Amino acid sequence: MDTTRADELLSHLFDVVNLPPYDESDRLLLSRTLAITSLHFAASVRSLREARLAVGAAAMLRSQFEALVRGVWVLYCASDDQVERLSSLLSVESQQATKNMPQVTEMLGKLENQPQLANLLVALREFKDSSWLPLNSFVHSGIHAVHWTRFEPSAGLVDQVFRSSNGLAVLAYQHLAIITGQPGLQRDVIAACAAYSSCFPDPR
Template sequence: MMYPDRQDFESPSQAGKRAHIAMPVEILKRSAELHAAAVSCMSGSAPTDHPRVISAYQCSLMSVEHAAGAIALLTIGMPNAAMALFRPQFETLIRGVWLLEAADEKWVRQYHEPPSEESSRAADMAPGVKLMFDELLKLEDPRVKGIVVHLDEYRAQSLRALSSLTHGGMHPMSRSGTGYPMTLVDNVVRCANGLVCYAAQMAALISTDAEANMVLVGGLHQDFRDCLPGMMDTA
């Protein structure tokens, strides 16, 4: 599909700065391939029939969907809209871990209720990221603790910036004029790809054949090392 000529809705000064918004094509291409491979893995990871597990599985799929949407938007030159999706990608993944491991049963049931006025009121009172982490960090189970600590480190390093990008703060406002540096886009995309792998891992671990599905997730790490955190080109 052809995207409309940006000249149709840009001022001349904005058009002159368009070069600053050029996206790193190769990592976007590889990221899209990673996301497709992750969804393929997750589609084959049938979740066990339990409300907590089904909630976590749905959250993992939604998290990857946010990441895939962000990559699609970056590819067509809409970085502000793309950046706004990385926080919900992260929060949806955290909510899945929380619903699986730490949420009170009333919340697990609530997330399975059909939309209604009552469920809308309940949604307004649902725990936010801080409270979910507070509850998750209390868990001593080593099966859970490792991933929660890693995700908490990501929160500490990135959440404030992601919030600004999501809610139209100063950061995206300034970038609208000057564009996003390649290094920033590269870093954000790699971190998002790491979260995609976490989502695929969660889906595998809660599936009816966790061992076989974790082998497939391990393949994601090997096949897409070039677009994951810590693997930046040295060229």
């Protein structure tokens, strides 16, 4: 569980995709912001793991996943009105206006209708099917949070959170690569990961 190696890779991936979006539309800027939000949560997962705060790391992993899904949904599926409401300056009124935004299950359902996202949807669905219920338990202080607070979680479970977070971070960087409009940039992201297999979940 080498956080230094993960930091090294993710820092390199940032340099690879650190380009402006292919246009300045609200949709692209919002989608980019949400992908970066997902990466902020990923950094929190790594920091909390280093601090041996596994419950917080698990809760952050759920937020990381949701920010990634919402970023992809914004790019491909959100209506112009939804983009406008999510892009508004924060206020009591704008907060109220966004309270009925689709949640993860609905967003994934919409993304299923985008054939070009088939490979991404396999990864997102696999993560949700295996991890969503326990991660919700951490966020809402359910039985998983109680158990991990009362009894130190196994090294294997903490390692799984770390590796899953790194995998989602790579998906966020691939999404940022798409937003740049630069051909071949996604392949560069994938190629950069080849030497860092120890940072990711084992292949299924």
